[in-house]
Amino acid sequence: MSSIFTTRRSMALIAGAALAAVTLAGCSTADGSSADGPVEISYLTTNGDDSIATGEALIAAFEKENPDVKVTLNTRPGGAEGDNLVKTQLSTGEMDDVFFYNTGSLFQALNPDSTLVDLSDSDWVSDVTDGFKEVVSTDGGTYGAPLGASYAGGIAYNKKVFADLGIEIPTDWNSLVAAAQKIKAAGVTPIEQTYGDTWTSQIFLLTDFGNVLKQDPKWAEDYTANKAKFSDEPALDGFTHLQQVYDEGLLNADFASATAADGTAALADGSAAMYPMLSSFVLSTLMQNSPDAVSNIGFFAMPAENASDTTLTVWEPSAVYIPKTTEGAELDAAKKFVAFVNSPEGCAVQVENVVPGGPFSTSACSVPGDTPALVADIQAYIDADKSAAALEFLSPVKGPNLENISIEVGSGISSAKDGAAAYDDDVKKQAQQLGLKGW
Amino acid sequence: MSALTIRRWTVGTIAIFVSVVVFLVPFAFILITAAKTAPEASQLAFTWPAEWQLWNNIGAVIADRNGILVRAFINSLVLTVASVAVMVIFAAMVGYVLQRKRSRWNPIINFFVLAGLIVPPAVVPTIWVLQGLGIFKTLGGLILIEATFGLSFCILLFQAFVATIPRELDEAAVLDGAGPIRLFFRIVLPLLKPVIVTVIVVQSVAVFNDFANPLYFLPGDANATVQLTLYAYASSATSAGALNLLFADILLITIPPLIMYIFFNRQIVAGMTSGAIKG
CATH class of the missing domain: 3.40.190.10 (Periplasmic binding protein-like II)
Incomplete structure (x- = not known):
């Protein structure tokens, strides 16, 4: 009896092993979206009351500005379980239209060139700091927009x-x-x-x-x-x-x-x-x-x-990405959502909900004046280029x-x-x- | 008092003490942590709450994210009842036929039943199969998954139990004119009651507590099951977490199995022992 239960628990490991063998060919699931009626996209965020609260607030503000788009919020665990889930969803073509994930080496492990949509021609890219751009880019393009503070x-x-x-x-x-x-x-x-x-x-x-x-x-x-x-x-x-x-x-x-x-x-x-x-x-x-x-x-x-x-x-903060399986009207809506995150309105929502442990990675957002002493200390190091x-x-x-x-x-x-x-x-x-x- | 009575008393007292420590103390810990404020709960101390916040916390958990917990309870209930029903009916049928009818297919079927116990399920190919059938991200798909993963164990239990039912009963029913369907549902199935209770208890707990399968095979907050609501309150590198809400959530989730235990207490114990002796 106990053997079944341990087998089930080890599924996460098996998922990882299966992924290594599986080519990351995302089979697209283009469900023909109706031209009339609102476009529906989903946004996957991680656990933690801060990211859920930020996600809800961002969606509320975004829907107000874009009444023709409807966004649903989904959540996932963090840590190794979350990594497995994101990789599984990408490789089976079931990833949400916009998702929130780490930058740097964990981002590179997603094989971004073949799984994610290149966003380097978006307007917000010019506002992003070079340090951040580096951690969401490959030679093939820039894939992520910052959400949250460094x-x-x-x-x-x-x-x-x-x-x-x-x-x-x-x-x-x-x-x-x-x-x-x-x-x-x-x-x-x-x-x-x-x-x-x-x-x-x-x-x-x-x-x-x-x-x-x-x-x-x-x-x-x-x-x-x-x-x-x-x-x-x-x-x-x-x-x-x-x-x-x-x-x-x-x-x-x-x-x-x-x-x-x-x-x-x-x-x-x-x-x-x-x-x-x-x-x-x-x-x-x-x-x-x-x-x-x-x-x-x-x-x-x-x-x-x-x-x-x-x-x-x-x-660097984590970023929002769009998987290659998002197409057509959903892709446009997803790009709008990502741009909104880095717009002044999106920043206002971020500042309200995220506890900034340091400065933001885009010039579109700035830490409010009454910063805690700890953040001011960090800012001093960054300003002094240290x-x-x-x-x-x-x-x-x-x-x-x-x-x-x-x-x-x-x-x-x-x-x-x-x-x-x-x-x-x-x-x-x-x-x-x-x-x-x-x- | 004789030495024997004294020994009985000490052993009894120790047994009660141990079961209190093992079963009641963790539950008390859940209860008092669920009643604390967030700063107090984050200390994870076994102390009486300074401020009794139990109802506020439970209210917050239920109201959180447009009542995701209520949706999750409905999903979990449907999932558990449906998948356990599938397991009981199919495993009873398979176990009965495997035990009663000897054929050259038996070794092959037994091999697959054992394989179902041993071979670990792989996530990505399973998702491909579900996508091909068009039942990925549906509750029906997950019910089939849970039933499949639990079926092997149930078949083994039923097979062993059917061996203890006298074959003469079957023959008597056939002589009285019962067809195969009637024989199974009217004669055999009622006799399997002890082992059915065992299967229901063991598999309900397993399905209700399952985290990994719903996470991978039924993504999306609209489809959340109760266990998936827990991690929203855990801490991360950028969040302090809310242990009071986490424990309030745990408290609510523990209630259904607890009620089940209180009402089915006697059958559960009887079912366990009958399964233990004959399995």
Whole structure:
């Protein structure tokens, strides 16, 4: 009896395996739309009350402006289940007319040239930042329009704790450690880590990438070509720093079991001083759970060994795409919808519903004046040109076991060198599956 | 008191204690988290809610997205009842014939029944078949999928149970002039009641709780089943999530199986044991 149930659960895996074998030839399902009467299109968004609320608001505003188009909202889960679903729907020709999905390497994995509609001749493309254009384009065209704001990875800190102890924002690694020691002496948790939510363990490494890129601008290309490794400098720093904060006892006592919500709460009430995290998560959690603390939380980039190398790592927002299976009147309506998302009216809806963890990626939208301190801090890095895109936007290579490996290093089970070597080994299999040259 | 009585009492007390911990504590946790405000619920603590928000949360979940949960309950109900009915009737017929009628086809049929248990279903080819038949994205298509995936297990249960019914009953009915259809529906099917209850319970729970099949084979919010409404409240990299609403949703979804258990309690236990001994 139990065997049937496990079989069912493993379906997601099977779907992935089947996809590898299946050619991504989307068989079109052109259902002849009636010329008269409203055109009906559907929009697929991901889970999370923010994206559902944004989707509903966008649709309401869009339908008001275009009474001849009717849009229905559909939702999907996020994470690996969502990736499988999107790939399945694309390969069976059943994708919604407009869909919301990640940019960067996950977008590249959709095989965009053969599954998505090229939008490079749309008007809104000229407003989009170059950084964003890069993560939704292939050599064959530009496929996505930004929806939502970008967000940064770095260290969120409690301003009051820093001010009470007279600590300046550290810009190099040694001053961060010195500051942490001082905070510890004052009886406050210096660095909050939350391995109860396993994905948060990678933040230390992923947010160090801006610093890596500053020291070696060609690192991402070399990494994709199997010439650069995490076991060598400068990328090794991320692992050694992760080990160091554990070795020196700078973490909260419950780092192994705390959740991201716990971490944000500890930061907000001042029982922890620094929390390496994504700005969007910290901000949206604060706004829900402790809105009074929002103005008291600032943000700075993960410090590099040398202050001059310290660079903020930025994640581009996700995008809306149109699959090739959308044709005729539906395609026109879908293109109108995508353009609306990036129009001033669409931006007004986005600003109202999205918690901006950073600036928008199109000049059509701007963060409203009363921005939280954390967003202003991020904007300062971007204005000073001290920001870089995260590794996942520059290289398709990402090993499936980074979470586990960083938990091992971050809780003293294995050393930084061993962890880095294990991760280099982990990505090898994935790079070979992608068929990259040099692996 | 004798040593035996003392031992009985301790074993009994421990058993009650364990079942309270295993069954009631998780349910209590769902209930109190569903009654909290969002900030309090996000701590996931086993504490009494500072503010009793249960009705507000349940109201919010029901009203959310134009009452998607109500639609989902109707869909899930239709899906569960229809697919379990198909499973019971067809599996009983197949199990009966396989057991009673020996022919050279039996090994081949048995092979396919076992294959249905062992071979994992692949999503993309299944969708192609459904598209070819024109029943993809329909509730009927998903009912067939659920029935197909559950049929093998049910056939094995029925086959084993039919072996315990004396063949003489069939013969007596035939001598009294019953045709094959009448024989099956009037004589055999009522005798299968214990195993039918087992199948209904096991498969209803499986179909009602299924997440992956509705997700892949019945996309679209108009077609949502109850389990698909859950992930809307989970957190993501850009959203804090709403654990109070998530648990309120879980609480509502748990009610139908709970009612079923309260009313069919005795039959379920009887059905389980009869299936266990003879299966």
